[in-house]
Amino acid sequence: MKKILVRTTVIALLIAAIMSLTGCSSGVVLNVFNWGEYMDETLIDEFEKQTGIRVNYKNYATNEELLAKLEAGGSSYDVIFPSDYAISELIKKDMLLPINYDNIPNYKYIDDRFKGLDFDPENKYSVPYFWGTIGILYNKDMVDDPVDSWDILWNEKYKGQILMKKDVRDTIGAALKKLGYSMNSTNDNELAEAKELLLAQVPLVNGYYGDEIRDLIANGDAAMGLTYSGDAMDLYWEGFENIGYGVPKEGTNVWYDCMVIPKTSKHKDEAERFINFMLDPDIAFKNSEAMGYSSPNLKVIERMRQEYPEVFELPAYWPDEEILEKSEVYLDLGDYKSKYNDILTEVLAR
Amino acid sequence: MKKTLRILAYPYVVWMVIFIVVPLFLILFYSFTKGDIHDIGSLEFSVESYKKVAEPLYLKVIGDSFLLAFISTAICLVLGYPVALIIANTDQKYRSLLMMLFLVPIWMNFLLRTYAWMSLLSPNGLINRFLTAIGLPRLEIMPGNAAVLLGMVYNFLPFMVLPIYTVLSKIDKQVLEASSDLGGNKVVTFTRVILPLSIPGVVSGITMVFLPAVSTFVISGLLGGGKTPLIGDMIEQQFLFARNWHFGSSLSIILMVMILISMAVMSRIDKNNQEEGGKAR
Structure with a gap:
């Protein structure tokens, strides 16, 4: 039911956005293409108010x-939010524009450990947005074993109670990791x-x-x-106390979603302004607070530690260092x- | 006069060519080639993707799609015919109201309605909560093919009722009076007069339900838990996720050919029926 509400609101917002577009004839329209439920959309209004640039959000x-x-x-998208392996494919295919960091002074707030990651070693094209893991979301009333290993997804005890992801990388990755192989395996036998x-x-x-999956579990x-860990955080913020999230000890996928500018963009400067806006400590904090995902922004992490110290105990928000070491970023196959x-x-x- | 009328049809012809004929040829072209779709010059002729369609895995998907479409069409016919008959026999005053009540649900987006069914049918959904509350056994159909069928019948039923209703409401009342004047009781009147006269409506109802049913997607993903992928899901998968346009195109061509064959069979039935009707007269 909640999902439906969200969808209707999104549709209503889209209609409103389209109507406002037709109302305004001057100025640039920035096409922002993002994952569903992945940005506090009131921030878009704020960006429009601050800069006079219209945003067409899809x-x-x-x-x-x-x-x-x-x-x-x-x-003709101007800002998109692909993950690691998608970014490396886009770079390989020469479909992105290099970012001019002079236009993005707020980049200094990004934690160094999120810079120079494998998919874009020099950070020529990508600015981190959110990061997280893949794990197992579970209902504490229905599961009495510890959820700390991929094995539980193959436990006969929970027959008919397990949901898998209709996603090529995630579902096959879970099986590969359970077997002790890499989630990026290209070995036929594995x-x-x-x-x-x-x-x-x-x-x-x-x-x-x-x-x-999130709504069905909830x-x-x-x-x-x-x-994704973000689904767990989302339910946590909504007060679902009976919902937990476990990151398997064998390691999992760590993902980084970044903001990039496609080569077809006609408004690179405005796109960079948008990226800079999203990195602003206050804006990034509001966004992270509303969406629940972990931010790579130092100022946001600092403020989260002050305002919500309890979330750093949650594996969905702050996974164990040890597990992270065993985890992998998806590579383009x-x-x-x-x-x-x-x-x-x-x-x-x- | 005639000429100006013909000119009025040009925009439609242009529209058809650009948005229907050209894309069809593109699909046909991609289905018979292989290689990088963004470099048209590099594409080579190949029947590779058709060979893939013939793999048992995909034949099963095609078989499942036709089976589910066939069953849901049959259910729609059995449920829809009496409804059409009832509405057609209702007093003129209430007819349009009844028809409107029947059509109101399709004013809503089909995706929304399918999500609504999800929250109704899910293991811990509204229906099950109600059943448990009054002490009845739970309804364990979602995810599964029963739920998929329910979703299909719900979504496509109006397309069965509408054409049948249209045909039934146009039957001349005097024909029915003639039947009873000649000694036909209600059953005879129905089987020998109403039913044969309504066949064209039934045929177009079957076509209008079967076509969307056989190419449906989303319903099977949401209500079936993705466990019975249908050919529509496969095509979506190829274009949106796997990015294998060649394979997606050959699946589409196979689907189109099979639909054309089914339509040819249906129109043959329709034609035979009309000829027989002529003889009887």
Whole structure:
């Protein structure tokens, strides 16, 4: 039900945005394309008020959808928010504009450990936005074992109570990690093993979903599900005390979503102003507070520690250093990704 | 006069060519090629993606889609015909009101309605909470094919009722009077007069339900928990996630061909029926 409300509000906001666009004929319109429910949208109004630049805000649901839309051409997005492996693919395909940091003085607030990551070693193209992990969201009333390992997703005890993600990388990654392999494996034998493991899991799985997992777990429709740390934080802020989030001790995927400017952008300066605005300590704090995701912004981390010290105890907000060391960032798989796609199709159709 | 009228049709023809004919040829083109879709010059002729469609995995997906579409069309027909009959026999004053009540749900976005069914049917959803509260056993259909069928029937039922209702309401009342004058009771009147006369409506109802049902997606993902991927889901998957346009295109072509065959069969039935009707007269 909540989801529906959110959707209607988004639609209403979009209509309002379109109407306001037609009302205003002067000035630049910045096309911002972001994940659904991934930005405090009141900040957009604030940006418009501050700069007079109109923002046309739209949403996508997965990295793959974003890449597909960019590749299909005909789009003119100015700021997009892909994750690590999608960024490295976009860099490889020469689809991004290098960022001029003179226009982004607030970049100094980004914690050094989020700079120069593998997918963009010199930070030529990307500015970190949020980061997090993939883990297991669970209902404490329905699960009495500790949720600290991928094994629980294969536990017969929870037959019909497990939700997996209809996402090629996440679901196959969980199986690979359970087997002790890399989530970026391109080894045919390792993937064959992961496929067998996922096929064996099918009878235990209630369903394969996308963003719906959060609401299904919160509603008690299933006991546990694979999802992003942000979903757990979202429920935490909403006061769902019976919902927990475990990061498997074998390690998981750590992701970094960044702001980048596609090559097709016609408003690079304005896009950089937008990125700079999003890094402003107050704005970034408001955004992180509203969305619940962990920010890479030092000022935000500082203020969160003062105002909400308890969230640093939560694995969803601040995962264990040890587990992080065992975790991996997704890499672009190149042509090998068709293999991953086939495996997921086979698992779903079984 | 005739000429000016013809000119009025040009925008539509241009529209058709740009947005229907050209894309169809593009799909056909991509389905028979392989290579980087962004470099059209590098594409080579290939039937690779059709070979992939013929793999047992995808044949099963196609089979499932047709089976589910067939069942949901049959349910729609069984449920929809009596509804159309009832509405058509209602007093003129209430007819449009009844029809409107029936159509109100489709004013709402189909995705929203499917999400609403999700919160109704889910294991801990409204229906189950109600059933548990009054001590009845729970309804465990979501996720599963039963829930998918329910979602399809719910979404497509109006498309069955509308054409049947239209045909039924146009049947000349004098024909029915003639039937009873000649000694036909209600059953005979129905089986020998009303039913044969309503076949064109039934045929277009079946087509209008079967087509969206066989190519549906989202419903199977949301209400079926993604466990019975249908051909529509596969096509979406290829274009939006896997980015394999060649495979997505050949799936679309196969779907189109199969739909064309089903439509040809349906129109043959319709035609035979009309000829028989002619003979009887």
